[in-house]
Amino acid sequence: MDRKVIFPHQVLPYWLLLPQVVITLVFFIWPAGQAAWMSVLQQDMFGSSVDFVGLANFRELFEDPDYIAAMGRTAWFSVAVTCLAMAPALLLAVMADRVVRGGSFYKTALVIPYAIAPAVAGVLWLFMFNPAVGVLAWVLKQWGIDWNPSLHGNQAMTLVIVAAAWKQIAYNFLFFLAGLQSIPKSLLEAAAIDGASASRRFRTIVLPLLSPTTFFLLVVNMVYAFFDTFAVVHAITGGGPAKATEILVYKVYHDGVVALNLGSSSAQSVVLMLIVIALTFLQFRFVQKKVHY
């Protein structure tokens, strides 16, 4: 898509593009290329020599039981976060779409977590479930549950999932509500006059017309769960206990920045890059054009 009427200037557009292109080259393209290049190199223990090792880093990575475990954990984590963030959001959006009075109040109240940093969301939940001072931790203990997420991996994982999903509900709610409000009311009224019950109207009209929004949100939530949850994990568990909450983006940070294993970290970067590219492709190829009704 291009404009017909343009300005006949030859130098100015380059100046206008310069800042963004320079930043993109220096801080995005070059480092990404470096990550790809480093992923096929191996540094010896003392950092004195660097050898080209081809795909050895990747082979090592996929033979590493820690990495395979982190992949499985990430898959489970992102599916759980996505479901837990989307299902309540859909329910709330359907309800907010139905109410005649108070709609804008509900909307404002439910949108707030969007503004809260993932790390801060993590701190809020960490505090409620802190074994020493947390109110909800106290409730769980009253029920006889041995609650201590810094000892029990599955408890830590649950906490991280819930905190990550809690923050994302607001976003999904807004998009579901926008999707619902763009469904022509005349369709629903016609169906109601023909005697279709509310649940039937929902199943046969609302859900199908909402499916592009749903699919779009599925992709966005996966991206969120894969990448934006680093801060939630870092703030709540630091990947622990015993790596129970070490998802892929946490591992790439830990192995690269903390453990300084550059070859492996770069190979992990490349794997993550392929995942983002696949998800972005999905989003633009299958979603973009169909979201409009």
Place this chain on the structure above:
Amino acid sequence: MNDFDRADPWGWLPHALLWTGIAVIAFPLYLTLVASTLQPQDIAQAPMPIFPGEHGPNNYLKALAQGSSMRLSPPVGTMMWNSLIMALVITFGKIAISITSAYAVVFFRFPGRMLAFWMIFITLMLPVEVRIIPTYEVVTDLGLINSFAGLTVPLIASATATLLFRQFFLTIPDEYVEAAKMDGAGPLRFFWDVVLPLSKTNIAALFVILFIYGWNQYLWPLLITTDQNMDTIVLGIKKMIGTGDAQTEWHLVMATTMLALLPPVLVVILMQRWFVKGLVETEK
């Protein structure tokens, strides 16, 4: 809205469910607010009181002026200032370089135009997480560690903002451009007098989204700042908690948490109209 539902005897149900939703959303925030008004010994007794205490002003002033004494954190006032500068530079930097890029790509024809456009587009697929070490090295080589330039400039490229402006520029009627040319206005004048005022709503919408994005940064400041006087508030909270043991001064941590979430929450509430529009449009 749904008039035919009005006689519905189940009309109360949506309200009940929405209030449940709000309760779940608000409960962690409420507890944080309460804890920020208590004394440490009140919080330490399990369970802590669920109504606010009287020490709010003290806690907030102490946090703002001194920070957590046990963890040697800088005063929260300093951290908020750092966050504010970071958020504003990122926000306006992204808007400025995106709007000019989009203008160049839409209103001119020149060799390399599509290449530049795709290069900007590709940044969508390269979040910090997938290029941590090499980006860190670039910033180190440029001597930008522990500086506001290092905190902000590498995050300023924005494919989403560029795409949004491009989309909008394509809808500006040709007649405007022709009229401007007839009046002898050059491209810069047209940009300043016509395009920029027309883009006001888009800029407001982007402001909300990008301010939140900037204020809430975590991984990047974690990498780039080692001097604690450069700590941003979102990062600073985590440092104040330490390992989360009995040593943690939860009353100060919770006051800091409230201070950390207030600015972005206010921006969203006050600018909700633009925010919803911007969010739905940039993502499509």
